[in-house]
Amino acid sequence: MNITEKAKNIIDNCRFCWMCRHICPIGNATGLERxxxxxxxxxxxxxxxGSTELKEIASNVYECTLCGACTNNCMTGFDPKVFIQELKTEIVLNGLAPDYIVKLLENYQASGNVFNATACSCLxxxxxxxxxxxxFAGQDAIxxxxxxxxxxIALLKDAGVSVSFNKDxxxxxxxxxxxxxxxxxxxAFKNSAKAxxxxxxxxxxxxxxxxxxxxEYKECGIEITANLISFNEYLYSLIESGKIVVKKSNNEYSLQDNYAYARELDDVTTGRKxxxxxxVVKDMLLIGKEANLAGQLVMAEYMPDVMxxxxxxxxFNAKNMDCKTIVTENPAEYVALKATCPDGYRVISIEEMIKENM
Ligand code: SF4
Ligand code: SF4
Structure with missing residues (x-):
């Protein structure tokens, strides 16, 4: 099997402390040891x-969200993303992907997106x-x-910022x-970088x-010459420069830290700022780098009940802390939390929060 020494080391470096057992959002949702x-x-x-066949673990490999919560809590620096992504490549190249994964890949080939969806004409x-x-909205949002x-985009326009946008x-x-x-x-990375x-x-x-x-683009030797900036950081700069004028209120907002911001982009502050x-920031359980995932839209296509x-x-965390308004930083968590929002609570996106305080 074609898997790197780095991935093999990660797989075998565990000290069995079982910290990762407590933090995995999927393990907590299913209650299954696997x-x-x-x-x-x-x-x-x-x-x-060589004690078992790759096909025996294929479905289990696709049950990880790549959220990195286990990595954040592991004493060994265990990073499942490394071996899981290498295993997926092996699984796909050897024709061992579960049928529901093959279907999503067929959707992508046919329509350009795994959801087999057409972008809303409202865009x-x-x-x-x-x-x-x-x-750059990305496929989940589009x-x-x-x-x-x-x-x-309307918020940016209100601030006098005109942007280019397309649905592809x-x-x-x-x-x-x-x-x-x-x-x-x-x-796909190269085409995106070119655009x-x-x-x-x-x-x-x-x-x-x-x-x-x-x-990941960099890992593949793909260079980005454009100045990339997160939507959060851009919004903050517009407020700081006075292009967006907001009113301070006593409204309490609880940030749903996105794992990519918190762990991979090392930014747990801009959302709170x-x-x-x-x-007023009202933090709930599992904040900052301890962020726990609330949604992953590709996995919701094949594990809807778990997601x-x-x-x-x-x-459940939010209710324990009486966090009435959750503010999301990414579309997957916005969609997932909105679909499950209990009575008396609400979820809004970061741009909706700014808009309601202008
Ligand atoms: S947290 Fe790390 S060392 Fe502990 S059981 Fe999990 S992988 Fe092993
Ligand atoms: S990356 Fe996230 S979903 Fe995957 S095993 Fe670790 S905690 Fe669980």
Missing amino acids: NTARARAMGASLVVH DQLCSNDSDTLF YKAPESVKTA QDSGSALWFLTGKTAETQN LNGYKTVIVYDPVDLSLMRH LIEKVG TQVAKDRW
Whole structure:
């Protein structure tokens, strides 16, 4: 099997402290030992050492969100993303992917997105290429949360910022998630980079996309010459410069830290600074680098019940802390939390929070 020494070391470096057992959002949702990070690595170890077949662990490999919560809590620096993504590549190249993964890949080939969806016509009026600043919404937002795209671009427009936008934006995140670093994924990265590099500045709405652009593209030797900036940071700069004028209130907002911001982009502060501009930060359990995932839209296509439970578990935390308004930083968590929102609570996106305080 074609797997790197780095991945093999990660698989076999465990000291069995079982910290990762407590933190995994999937393990907590299913209650199954197989969904812990350590158990997944043990399965991988059996394959690497020739005691079981790769096809036996294929479905388990696809039960990880790559959220990195286990890595954050592991004393050994265990990073399942490394071996999981390498295993996915092996699984796909050897024709061992579960049928539901094959279906998503067929969707991608047929329609350009794994959801087999058509972008909402409500986004048509936003499409333009008149500015050297691109608003990169990404596929999750375009196909699953178009209202967020509209609100975000409208907010920028209110601040006097005109942006280019199109509905074909694909960072390669879904292919990366489903197949690891295959040639197809790297092609998607290259095509995305080429499109991004046609602009001076790119405002990246989804931190999961931004993390890929900053880290995985580089790993593949793909250079980004455009100035990439997160939507959170861009919004904050507009408020600081007075282009967006907000009112401070006593409204309490609880940030749903996105794992990509918190762990991969090392930014747990900008979301909170935005809240402080308009209200009061009310933190809930599992904040900052301890962030617990609330939604992953590709996995919701093949594990809908589990992903619903993941979002409900997040609401359980919020209710324990009496966090009435959760503010999301990425479209996947916005969609998942909205679909499971209990009576008396609400979820809003970061741009909706700013808008309601202007
Ligand atoms: S937290 Fe790390 S060392 Fe502890 S059981 Fe999990 S993988 Fe092993
Ligand atoms: S990366 Fe996240 S989903 Fe995957 S095993 Fe670790 S904690 Fe669980």
